Amino acid sequence: MTDATSLDAEQLRAYLTLKEVSSLLDHAVEQQLRVDGGLTGPQFGILARLNDAPGGRLRMTDVADGMVYSRSGLTYQAGQLEKAGLISRSPAEDDERSVMVTLTAAGRERLGQVMPGHIEVVQRLLLTSLDRADITAITEILGRVRDRMRTAPPRSAAPRRRA
């Protein structure tokens, strides 16, 4: 068991490598999205999430939950996307507080316009370097990490609804 207040060289390297790869990939992806479809990363994320959702509809909160993104940022980007006609917002029927976001036909089209390039970038930058075993390993290991992160209460935890 290592001292909780230190990282050994190997741990540090793993952490930094993860950070670096993700940054580089992100950056390249955002370039492509901007060039191919005039979308920012978050905008693409929103559209993609809606596209995967049944009926192309989600509550604002549900959109935000998947992405690591502030509420106010989402409001802003939803405004941009609505202005561009790629999504529409409407009050939810069952809960007056909620706002439903719906992918429009134009939104779906824009997504189709951008996807090939997006996939190409991910293929070229990330997947070229990975064989099947690598992919399995990454998914398994990082999936475990994600689950723990999502589960773990933040330092100043908001108390669970009960208990």
Added chain:
Amino acid sequence: MTDATSLDAEQLRAYLTLKEVSSLLDHAVEQQLRVDGGLTGPQFGILARLNDAPGGRLRMTDVADGMVYSRSGLTYQAGQLEKAGLISRSPAEDDERSVMVTLTAAGRERLGQVMPGHIEVVQRLLLTSLDRADITAITEILGRVRDRMRTAPPRSAAPRRRA
């Protein structure tokens, strides 16, 4: 060889998981840095890099090279850090164009103030979920990815223009 214009489910999952873990980790780290030491992520990155450099001195460009960060953004943050007294800037002796950035004693101190919490967060969120084999695997696989990314020319790269 897979079709260059599609990702299968497993590839997609690997990509998204990587993105998600990195975002969550980043977000948590930035929270901690802000609370413990009034630093932003990029600011910490700059200080940490300088701390690892011989003499705590680097050219602006060398600082930027490691981080995935715009030149102008670096100028801005260097200004902030200088105003806070954590670094100092001075012209390089050997090349009038370059600016050397030096970590001050206060900068080192601030780094020391923030590091324990930083390490704690990384330990808790990332490393708790990883055994030695995982760490080795991550480093090996993602290291390979990084090397290829750093090497690969950007898409619109180097079309040497004719005079």
Added chain:
DNA sequence: GTGGCACGCTTCGAATTCGAAGCAATCGTT
């Protein structure tokens, strides 16, 4: 029911981000 608290979203202000344009120093070619 009703008071109080949690939830969902938006507004607000301040800070940070980027790319493009600008400026000065250096290099390479002639």
Added chain:
DNA sequence: AACGATTGCTTCGAATTCGAAGCGTGCCAC
């Protein structure tokens, strides 16, 4: 040595980011 291209950094303006505060709405214990 002089030209243009390149490099290193900064300035500039516009867009985006976040957290805090604000405002309704829903939930629950009493």
